[in-house]
Amino acid sequence: MNVLVTGGAGFLGSYIVAALASSGHEAFAYDIAPPGPDALNVAPALASRIRIGQIGDLARLFDVCASERIETIVHSAGIVGLETSLQQPLATYQTNVMGMVNVCEVARQTRMRRVVFMSSNAAYHKGPNDRLYETDPAFSPSNGNPAGHYGTSKMASEAIGLAYASFQDLDFLSLRITAIYGFGMRSPMYIKPMVENAVLGWPTRFETGGPMKRDYTHVLDCGEAVVAALGAPRWTAGEQRVLNIAAGQARTASEVAQAVRNVLPGADIEIGDRLTPLEEENVKMRAPLDIGAAKRLLNWSPKWSLEAGIAEYAESFRRSLSQS
Ligand SMILES: NC(=O)c1ccc[n+]([C@@H]2O[C@H](COP(=O)([O-])OP(=O)(O)OC[C@H]3O[C@@H](n4cnc5c(N)ncnc54)[C@H](O)[C@@H]3O)[C@@H](O)[C@H]2O)c1
Known part of the structure; x- marks a missing residue:
């Protein structure tokens, strides 16, 4: 399958490109910046598979999808992190929220097979349990998201994808990942x-x-989860589309x-x-995130102990x- 990985020159994106390539997919990366040495080390194919573009540039996104005959988008591009989002709220919402709208629009108008969104545990509000379940609240009527504008943008992006799924037949899946670590990581997280x-x-x-x-999750486990999400049969209406991916x-x-x-x-x-x-x-x-749904629906479990x-x-x- 021809897959476009937005943010494919980033930390996680490069591993997704590598995992897709090694499972037989034709993976292309769409990113505002070219891959650095770490990303090229992880996914050497990026050297020829990178397509430079802004996630906000809808025309460019359409062009790349048409010229590479893209069938599925894995949406990993974004402005990441609580601190950055507090310094740059406007850029965070423009990139993350409008980026999600653009991805869904291109996928809808070109009848793609699926959109897989790399969401985050940051989409959660404070869970009522000692474990985070996908059904826990992602919104509070009285307090802002504990992960600031970053978490809010992830929560809003999921809601947008779900609206496209419910009303426009877009096969949308959201993977709530958390504290991804491994070679090439950018955010230090200790x-x-x-x-x-x-x-x-x-x-x-x-x-x-x-x-x-943190629920530290190895980046190779995350790449495998994306491969599983692309390989799963078409989701049916009403089925759970938001899945925790974590250790x-x-x-x-x-x-x-x-x-x-x-x-x-x-x-x-x-x-x-x-x-x-x-x-x-x-x-x-x-x-910690409950990973029962990912096991049940994607047949995915983490393989890497800390x-x-x-x-x-x-x-x-x-x-x-x-x-x-
Ligand atoms: N790393 C983690 O622990 C973690 C945890 C939860 C969720 N996520 C999510 O996973 C995704 C990837 O995170 P990462 O850690 O690889 O971050 P990263 O910063 O390494 O990758 C993000 C990529 O998006 C690109 N990008 C940013 N703005 C863009 C724009 N306007 N147009 C096109 N490309 C743009 C960047 O150039 C970068 O290559 C993000 O959506 C993030 O929210 C990451």
Whole structure:
């Protein structure tokens, strides 16, 4: 199948391109920026498969889809993260929300097979349980989303995709992913400096952050989830279209530090046991994600334990150093 991966030159996008290529799909990337060395390392095919374009440029998106005979879009482009979204609310909504509308419009008008949206745990509001279920509230009548404009843009994008699915027969699936880690990651989430400094033999010091928890998910598991989402039969009306993709277990940054020490003996990591005010707010919605629906509907489960994932990350990082 010919697949366009928006944001395909990014961290996750490059792994999606690689996973699709190795499962027999013809993957193209659509991105505002060309792939950097890490993305090319992950997916060498990007060198010839990148199509530069703004997600806001509807005409360009139509052109690329027509010239590459695109049948499905995996929508991974976006402005990512709570802090960035608080600095740039307008750009976050224009890129993330209007980007979603443009992707759905192109898919609808050209009768594509499916749109798979890379959503986020940030779409959730504070869940009532110790685990996040897809049926938990994504909206509160009294408080803003704990992940700021970023989370709000993800929640709104899902609602847009669902409206296209319900009223215009668009086969839309949303994968709520969370804390993706592995070689090439951009957002540090504590784990990046811990692993990379350990490989380099450097110390890592954080004054705060020890209790910050995340459901850390290895990027290769995420790529496999996208392949499963493309391979699944057409969704029927009324069927659940939003699926959690995660390891299913939340780990604190202190626990991650211990896992890195276990995998990479000699790792010199110290982390304080307080949270920043922003983390105090954000940690409240950092419960593990329930992954029962993804298993049932996509036959997908994560394969990488945190320790095995850290070892893979360290090995890929080491290999990239030896090549540079
Ligand atoms: N990394 C994570 O932990 C994580 C967790 C949950 C959800 N996600 C979602 O996964 C997706 C990919 O995240 P990532 O970590 O790979 O981030 P990333 O920043 O590495 O990738 C995003 C890509 O989108 C591109 N992009 C940004 N604005 C664009 C525009 N206007 N037009 C075209 N392309 C544009 C960027 O150039 C970049 O290559 C995002 O939608 C993000 O919200 C990521």
